Amino acid sequence: MEYAKGRIGRVFTVRIDHGDDLILELIKLAELERIESAVFTLIGALKEAKLVTGPKESVTPPELVWSGFDDVHEILGIGDIFLKDGKPEIHLHAGAGRGENVKLGCLRGESEVFMVVEAFIFELEGISARRTADREHGFAPVGFEQVPDLE
Amino acid sequence: MEYAKGRIGRVFTVRIDHGDDLILELIKLAELERIESAVFTLIGALKEAKLVTGPKESVTPPELVWSGFDDVHEILGIGDIFLKDGKPEIHLHAGAGRGENVKLGCLRGESEVFMVVEAFIFELEGISARRTADREHGFAPVGFEQVPDLE
Amino acid sequence: MEYAKGRIGRVFTVRIDHGDDLILELIKLAELERIESAVFTLIGALKEAKLVTGPKESVTPPELVWSGFDDVHEILGIGDIFLKDGKPEIHLHAGAGRGENVKLGCLRGESEVFMVVEAFIFELEGISARRTADREHGFAPVGFEQVPDLE
Secondary structure (H helix, E strand, C coil), rough: CEEEEEEEEEEEEEECCCCCHHHHHHHHHHHHHHEEEEEEEEEEEEEEEEEEEEEEECCCCCCCCEEEEECCEEEEEEEEEEEEEEEEEEEEEEEEEEEEEEEEEEEEEEEEEEEEEEEEEEECCCCCCEEEEEEEEEEEEEEECCCCCCC | EEEEEEEEEEEEEEEECCCCCCCHHHHHHHCCCCCEEEEEEEEEEEEEEEEEEEECCCCCCEEEEEECCCCEEEEEEEEEEEECCCCCEEEEEEEEEEEEEEEEECCCCCCCCEEEEEEEEEEEEECCCCEEEEEECCCCCECCCCCCCCC | EEEEEEEEEEEEEEEEECCCCCHHHHHHHHCCCCCCEEEEEEEEEEEEEEEEEECCCCCCCCCEEEECCCEEEEEEEEEEEEEEEEEEEEEEEEEEEECCEEEEECCCCEEEEEEEEEEEEEEEECEEECCCCCCCCECEEEEECCCCCEE
């Protein structure tokens, strides 16, 4: 475990509209407002999306399992924004339901908003956090500059 | 996309008790404390609830698909509170699990708390937001008074 | 319903690493930083975990139904931290997805992080909250010292 201690800074209440690409809009907002570290929640509906729903085997680097849908699902999501190579990167986990069917995973790439998604972005102030690629393990963990050692 | 920039104001830590109606209690609290804009998370259990789990077709106005349950499900939810016609309106998406069965959608109308639901309401300060009915599309999107144009 | 009104205090951005036990790490952090009341969200993946997914019957004290998994699932969770008998106790509801399979319930006991879990802990400031055992009903509801009466 590593962690950083900060405060909540600016809070963005966001309405993402019918037909928009969810992750692209979040990146656009992060760039415009120069958001470097944030956590967010969102609710709404998506007409289509792709989700990573686990690695095939329990090894790293993971071989990804992809799921997705192309009919409207209600969603709820929790995510974060950190810089990687100087650009905001979105990490978003979401559950998606339609009728009796539910999927849950890491929402990535293109998606299409149906009617509306409402997002609430809490900027993390007073911390210095960055994602750095770890090619051996196939991900880009977030790291902090000043981290107490808990071990 | 439209958005408003604010801060977190008051935070309400709420215990909703066995037998209570979840959404009614949230509205009662919003009215008592004059909460006009807020985002919240919650966890707990419900004995019964109704969920919108998607439109039948991918068109607006949507023809709603309803799901629900009448035995106890564990839940987690993300929601918001905004005024519509001067009264607080709750928009709440929740996942609900029981055994191997999971539902996820927009929780609406009557429900009954089992044992307890714990809710955390973050008031959004410094923004002016309202829901306004859009009858053509069959919903009431939130709008902001001072909104930068991102297009 | 009972509630307490406060503010957000310190915010902890936490990276919990491969192989760690999720709830143990959260408790370790709460003890180290003397966190008495907090709400948190998290996303990541777990290689194994156990979930309470409802009571067998809709009665209290509940006879618990247990689910779980021992292959990697993507997760999202919402939880809180309050003191019980002077020690931080974690209440965490999570959804977990792998392929087309989803579980949702109250994550308890041992679990094992796969690659990473990212958690965001919002300290609740200005409230006085404690969990107290209610043996008759089989749980430990949170209570507040200064609570307005809404009835």
